[in-house]
Amino acid sequence: MSTKDTPDAREQLMALAAQFYDQFDEGDVPRMQLPTRTKSNIKYDEDKNVWVYGDRTSTRTAKTVSGAEKLLKASYAIDFLVQQIEQGRSSTLRELYYLSESWDLDEAQFASQDESNSLIEDLEIVSGATREDFHMRPEESGATIMGPLELREQTRRGEREIHCQKDVGEGGYQIPNNPDTIDFLDNDADFVLCVETGGMRDRLVENGFDEEYNTIVVHLKGQPARATRRITKRLHDELDLPVVVFTDGDPWSYRIYGSVAYGSIKSAHLSKYLATPEAEFVGIRPQDIVEYDLPTDPLSDSDINALESELEDPRFQTDFWEEQIELQLDIEKKSEQQSLASRGLDFVTDTYLPERLDEMDVL
Amino acid sequence: MTSYQSRLGGGEGVAEELAESQRSISIAEFFEKNKHMLGFDSGARGLVTAVKEGVDNSLDACEEAGILPDIYVEIQENRDYYTLIIEDNGPGITKEQIPKVFGKLLYGSRFHKREQARGQQGIGISAAVLYSQLTSGKPAKITSRTQGSDEAEYFELIIDTDTNDPEISVEETTSWDRTHGTRIELEMEANMRARQQLHDYMQHTAVVNPHARFELREPKNHFKYERATDQLPAETKEIRPHPHGVELGTLIKMAEATDSYSLSGFLQEEFTRVGQKTADSVIDQFRDREFGRGMSWHPPEAHEEADIEAAVTEAVSNKGAEATTEFAETIADRIAEHDRIAHHQVEEIVEDVGDDVQVEYGTTFGGTVREKARDAAWDAITAERESDLYTLVDDATSTRKDDAVLQAIAERLADKFEPGDPHRVTHEDLEKLVDRAADMTEDRDDATFGDTARENIVTALWEAAVRVPDEPPHISGIGDDRDAASNLLEAMRETDIISPPTDCLAPITDELVEAGLRKEYDADFYAASTRDASVHGGDPFIVEAGIAYGGELEDGGKVDVMRFANRVPLVYQRGACATTDVLKDIGWRNYNLDQPGGSGLPNGPAVIMVHIASTNVPFTSESKDAVANVPEIEHEIELAVREAARELKSYLKKRRSMQQRKQKQDKLATILPEMAEKLTAVTGEEELNIDNTLARIMNDVLVERERENGSVEVIVENNDDRNADLEITEIVSAEPETNGDAQVIEMDGEWFIKWEPTVESGETETLSYDLPESAECEISVDGVESEKLTVDTDQ
Incomplete structure (x- = not known):
C-alpha cells in the first residue's frame, strides 16, 4: 500500500527514536502520545466519509512499569525495522513476534502476537506510515476474487496478467498481501459482492452467479484482512463499481460489514485507505429472517451483549441498523447465510439475491 | 444423697452412726482433693501455676508499696523434684503475717474490696504451698525483710489441712542481702513439660508490666526481661459496689x-x-x-346503683345527722375527684375527712367508724368491676378481638378480685391472674390470647394499679x-442507676502496651489502643489491645494471641476464652491479614494482645484461665482490637505500596538503561545518562485505580516533597455511587465524578466509589505538572 503521500518510513522511525533519546537527554520521561483506541473515541470524518480517531489521546510513558516495557519494546522494534528497511528485506508479523525471543532482555520480548501486532499499529499511527512501509506483512489470509475482471500483478517473480474468471480455477484469484501491487486492466462487472462465508461463495460460483449477473465475488473469509478491504475499496474507487456485502444474520457478521464499510476501531488511522463507506448491506437482515421464515438459532447472551454494544457504536447509528438490531433483539433469533438453502439450493441465486439487489437498485 | 431416715432401717441409732462420720471439712482439705480447680492438676501445670501465683503476689506487693518490681524466679532440678524460688524487692511481710499469708488458704485483704487487683481470693500462693507440701512433703521456706528492719525473718511451714492453719517448724531471724523483700522456696514434684507455657507466662507478664524487671533462671536457661518504664501503674481506688x-x-x-x-x-x-x-x-x-400495688377502680357514677354517700351514711351511726352527712358527702366528693381509686387512697381520704369533721363538729370519729366507712365506700367502689376491666382489656388488645371474648375475659378477671378486698397485687400476681383468665377464655370461648396480648393486659392492669405508701x-x-x-x-x-465510677481501674495505657510489646518483640510495627471504661453488671472494666507485626516474629501459621486479665497472663484454656472468640469472629482480611476461610485466627507474623482490667473479671472457672462470654466485654474487646487493627491495616497498606514502589524502581532500573542503550545505538548519538529521568519518575504523584467487585478505588500517592492540590475526574459509562466527597455530573450518558483532594507530601489518599463492573472509566488529573504525574490505571 505504498501510497505516495506516506512519509518515508525509515525517517519517521528514526525521528521517533530521536524523540525518545532527547527526552532522556533532557532528564525528561520518554513518552509517546496515541489516540485512544476505544469505541468512544472514533468520529465520522465528513470529508473522507470514514470513521477516524477522535481527539482523546492516551500517553505511553516510562513512568509506569508497563509503559516503560512498551517503550522498551518499541525501541527494539524500531531498531529492527530500521535495519530491515535499510537492508531491503521483509518479514511477517508472526516472524517479528518470534524474533523478539532472540532479544537478550526478557522485558523486551513480546508476550503474545497480539502485543507485537498492536505495537506495529502504534508505530504506524505515530509515524504516519503503514506496516507495508516497514516491510511488515501479515500472513496470507487466503481471501479470493472471482469475476469478470482482468488485472496485472507485480509479483516477486515478474508481472502476471490474470483474468479472474478465465485464468483461475474454481477457487478464484487469491488476493496478495499488498494489493497495491495490482493494476486493474479491464472488466465487465456491474457490481462487487463481498461474501462472508466460503460455503456461500462456493454456492454462488457453482450456480454461475458471477457470470449471470456480471458480479465480482470477493470472499471475505470472516473478518476481512486489510488486503481484502483495500482491494474492495480500489474496485469501488477506481472502477466505480457499487459494493454490497452479504453475510450471516448475526451481530458478529454486522461487524464484518462494518469493517468493510466504516473501517475497524483498531485501524481507524488507516480508514481512508481501507474503508468503503458506500458499501451496502444485502443481508441476512433480521427482517429477512422474518420475511423468508428462515431456520434460526436462538441468540446467546454474548450475541445479545454484542447487539446492545452495536446500538451504542457510533458506526451503527443509522435508521437502518437501529431498526434491524432492535428487531433482532425482539425476535431473539439469528440465521446463517446458508439457511437460505432451506428453500432449495438455487433460492439464493434465483430469488433472494435478485430480489434484494433489485430493492437496493444495484441490479 | 445419703438417706437420714433412721426409722426405715428399723434399727435405732443409724442416724447417730451416720452423723458421727459427718463433719465439716476444712477449706484446705477441700482444695487438697480439688487441686485442678486452682490450676494444680498436673506436675507440668503445677509448676507454671506456682510461678504465676508467686509472681502475681510479688507484683501486687511491690505496686501497693510504690516500689518498681524486681522479681527473680529460679527453678532448680533435683531428680524427680523441683525447687522453685521466687524473690522480690517488695515491702516485706511482718513476722506475724508471714505464717497466715503463706500458711492459710483464703487469707487476704482483698476479697471484699472492689478494686482492680491481680489476686483476689487469697488462695494463690498458699495453694502453691499446699501443692508443694502434698507432692514433696517438704515445708515452704520463707524469708522476708521489711523496710528498715535490720534482720530478715525466716520461716519453714506447712498448712495443717484439717484446720487450715499454718504449722510452723522453723522460725528464726536471719541476715539477707536484700534491704527489703520476700523470698519463698518451694519444693514440689513437677516437670518442665510446660516449659513453653512458662516462658510465655514470663514474657507476657513482662509485656503488660513494662515497669517491672524479671529474671528467670532454669536448669538450662537464663532469661532477663528488662524494665521499659519507671512509671508505676496508677494507684487504684477502692469503690463501693454498684x-x-x-x-x-x-x-x-x-x-x-x-x-x-x-x-x-x-x-x-x-x-x-x-x-x-x-x-x-x-x-x-x-x-x-x-x-404489691393497689388495684384501682372507677368510682361509681350517678346513674349507677352503688352510692358511696348512702353507703357511708349507713355505716356511720350515732354521730349526729349533720356531721354524718358532712362526713359522707365529703368522702363521696373526694372519691369522685379520682378517675380511678385504690383501696389505700380511699383509706387516706376517710382518715383525712374524719379528722376534719371531728374538729369541725366536735364529734369523735374513731377507728372503728372510720374502718366501717372505708369498707362501705370500698364496697361501693368495687361492686362493679367488669366494665372497668373491659375498658382496660379492650384498650390493651388489638382491635380484632371479638367483643364477646373481651367481655368474657373481663368477667373472669373481675371474679379474681373479691368485692371489698383491698386488691393488693404484685406484677407476678397479675401475670398469673391474667394467664388463668386467658386460659379459661381460650378453653371455653374458643378464643386465642397470645403471649403479647397477655403481656399487654398485664401491663395495662399494672399501670392501673397504684403504688402503696x-x-x-x-x-x-x-x-x-x-x-x-x-x-x-x-x-x-x-432501677436505672448511673454507671459506676471508673477511676478504680488502672489500664496499662496504650503507650505502655506498645512499650511492653516493643521491649519483648522485635517487630516492624506496633499498635495499641485503650478503650474508655465501660460497665458490665455493676463492675467497671477497660479493654486494651495491642498488635505487633513483622520483624523477627515467626511467619507461617496463626498469629500469637496474648490474653490478660488485670495484668495477669491467661495461659491455659485459650479456646474457651471470650477474647479468642472475638478475635476469631473479626474479618481480618479487611485489615490486610491472611485469614483462610474468612474466619478464625488470622495467619501472619503477628502478636495480638488483649488486656481486660476490671474490679471483677468474669472468669469461666476458679482457675482463672478464660474470660466468660459477657456481651458487653466482648463488644469492647472487638472495638479495642479493631482500633489497633486499623493502624495495622494502614501500615500494611503503606508497606505494600512501598514494596510495589521498590519493585517498580528495580524494574525501571533494568528497563530504562536498556532502552537508553538501544536508542543510543539506533540514533548513533552519545551515551545517555538517565539518572534525572529516574529521579523524576520516582518523585511523582502516582494515581492508580483498583477495581474489585463493583467497587473502585482511585489511589493517589504523593511522592513529591510538596503537597499536591489535585483535581481528579473519572469519566464513567454507567451511573456511579459515590460517598459524598465527590461531585457527580451527568452529560450525554457519561458521568463525570470530580474530587479535589489535597495530598500531603509522602501521603496517600484513596478516593472510592461504586461502579458496575462492565462500565468503562477514564481518568483525568489536573493540578500537577504532567511530568510529575503518573497515571497508571491499566490493571
Missing part, C-alpha cells in the same frame, strides 16, 4: 453487716452511685415487689428475710 453488680448472698451479708438503720440509708451508704433520689426509686420498686422494713429486717432481700435485689437491678 447496685447492678451484687448478688443475693453478698446483699444479705451487706445487710447484716451494715451500720445503717433505714433501707434508704443502707442504699446510700453501702453502694456507689446511690443518692436520695436513686434510693427512693429503688425503694419504690421494692414496694411494688414486697407489698407502706413503709419498707428496716435494713436489718431485710437481712433476715431472704424473700425481702431478693425483692430488694430485683428492685436495685430494675
